[in-house]
Amino acid sequence: MIPFNKPYLTGKEMHYMYQAVYSGKISGNGIYTKKCQSFFEERYNFKKALLTTSCTDALEMAAILANISQGDEVIMPSYTFVSTALAFVRQGAKIIFVDSRDDHPGINEDIIENYITEKTKAIVPVHYAGVACDMDKIMAIALKHNLLVIEDAAQAIESFYKGRALGSIGHMATFSFHETKNINCGEGGLLAINDENFIKRSELIWEKGTNRAEFFRGDVDKYGWVDIGSSFLPSEINAAYLWAQLENIKKIQKRRNHIWERYCAGLKEWANKKGVRLPVLPYYASQNGHMFYMVCESLSQREVLIKKLRSNGILAVFHYLSLHKSPYYKDIHGDRELPNSDFYSDVLVRLPLFYELADQEVDEIVNIIKSI
Ligand SMILES: *Cc1c(COP(=O)(O)O)cnc(C)c1O
Numbered sequence: 001m002i003p004f005n006k007p008y009l010t011g012k013e014m015h016y017m018y019q020a021v022y023s024g025k026i027s028g029n030g031i032y033t034k035k036c037q038s039f040f041e042e043r044y045n046f047k048k049a050l051l052t053t054s055c056t057d058a059l060e061m062a063a064i065l066a067n068i069s070q071g072d073e074v075i076m077p078s079y080t081f082v083s084t085a086l087a088f089v090r091q092g093a094k095i096i097f098v099d100s101r102d103d104h105p106g107i108n109e110d111i112i113e114n115y116i117t118e119k120t121k122a123i124v125p126v127h128y129a130g131v132a133c134d135m136d137k138i139m140a141i142a143l144k145h146n147l148l149v150i151e152d153a154a155q156a157i158e159s160f161y162k163g164r165a166l167g168s169i170g171h172m173a174t175f176s177f178h179e180t181k182n183i184n185c186g187e188g189g190l191l192a193i194n195d196e197n198f199i200k201r202s203e204l205i206w207e208k209g210t211n212r213a214e215f216f217r218g219d220v221d222k223y224g225w226v227d228i229g230s231s232f233l234p235s236e237i238n239a240a241y242l243w244a245q246l247e248n249i250k251k252i253q254k255r256r257n258h259i260w261e262r263y264c265a266g267l268k269e270w271a272n273k274k275g276v277r278l279p280v281l282p283y284y285a286s287q288n289g290h291m292f293y294m295v296c297e298s299l300s301q302r303e304v305l306i307k308k309l310r311s312n313g314i315l316a317v318f319h320y321l322s323l324h325k326s327p328y329y330k331d332i333h334g335d336r337e338l339p340n341s342d343f344y345s346d347v348l349v350r351l352p353l354f355y356e357l358a359d360q361e362v363d364e365i366v367n368i369i370k371s372i
């Protein structure tokens with residue numbers, strides 16, 4: 001049996017968690033939290049990085065910081081995970097879903113402007129499969145209409161746009177360390193802030209609306225309740241686990257990228273013959289070995305593929321039912337069609353991709369697919 005995903009253990013996780021536990025400081029914002037945050041700020045050029053308990057939480061923080069409130073509109077793709085929308089809906093926003101590109105499941109940058117109104121406050125591009133949206137285009141639209149850009153970079157660690165790290169371009173960005181992501185700590189996330197105006201308030205919201213972080217730095221002489229917020233910071237035990245992963249980021253990325261390339265090389269000819277599309281990388285984008293997906297010609301073709309793999313003990317999966325058609329949002333969205341989003345819902349399939357997947361197993365999967 002080859003699973004779809006298997007979280008990778010570098011071997012140091014338990015050691016650092018043990019150290020955190022016996023240091024006597026296991027609540028948040030301790031040594032390991034700071035080590036992780038500095039790592040992100042230095043490696044990716046974020047002005048400020050704050051660990052959170054999930055990417056969902058980081059998105060909620062971003063929505064609060066962006067001052068999203070009742071009646072505001074937020075633009076994002078429909079082909080994404082629920083959390084991208086949920087965080088803004090909780091603040092009272094109406095989500096304006098924009099269709100995906102023809103060549104890629106990411107948001108179609110060229111039609112975003114059609115959906116901007118006086119109520120629009122933010123654009124939330126999702127870097128699907130760690131492949132960058134065209135950020136120059138999106139930032140130019142945002143500048144022209146005075147909007148905020150919050151990158152959902154949940155899948156995009158170690159991915160770049162014209163050489164700039166994803167998550168370092170928008171006003172804010174969010175990452176996930178859920179066990180299905182390249183770097184994980186079970187459940188975890190990160191809020192990256194690039195617009196300095198949000199830094200001070202981000203710490204208040206992070207620490208339950210208190211100015212505790214400032215107090216511990218010695219910037220103020222007492223701390224109290226100064227804003228809204230929640231308990232967004234993870235414990236040191238999670239951060240210690242995450243640190244072990246970050247120390248090995250190069251090794252993890254090398255292996256995942258290798259697997260991605262091997263799938264690509266192995267499937268190219270077959271895919272061409274069968275009308276199946278392999279991932280497309282625009283000239284400005286890199287990929288990060290997060291996900292290997294294929295775009296089938298039809299729903300029935302995908303069903304055959306998944307069934308064939310499953311009968312050979314291999315778990316391939318599909319995902320994202322368009323959010324604009326979800327039971328929760330379809331009435332609010334109305335009947336404006338998003339054909340590409342629905343298309344990817346029907347025909348996209350993801351193959352197993354995890355650190356410990358052996359070359360031999362990749363070849364086995366490729367051969368089974370080629371036999372169809
Ligand atoms: C995984 C993911 C999330 C949610 O991340 P959590 O850490 O589980 O909250 C949000 N958006 C996208 C695009 C994701 O892939």
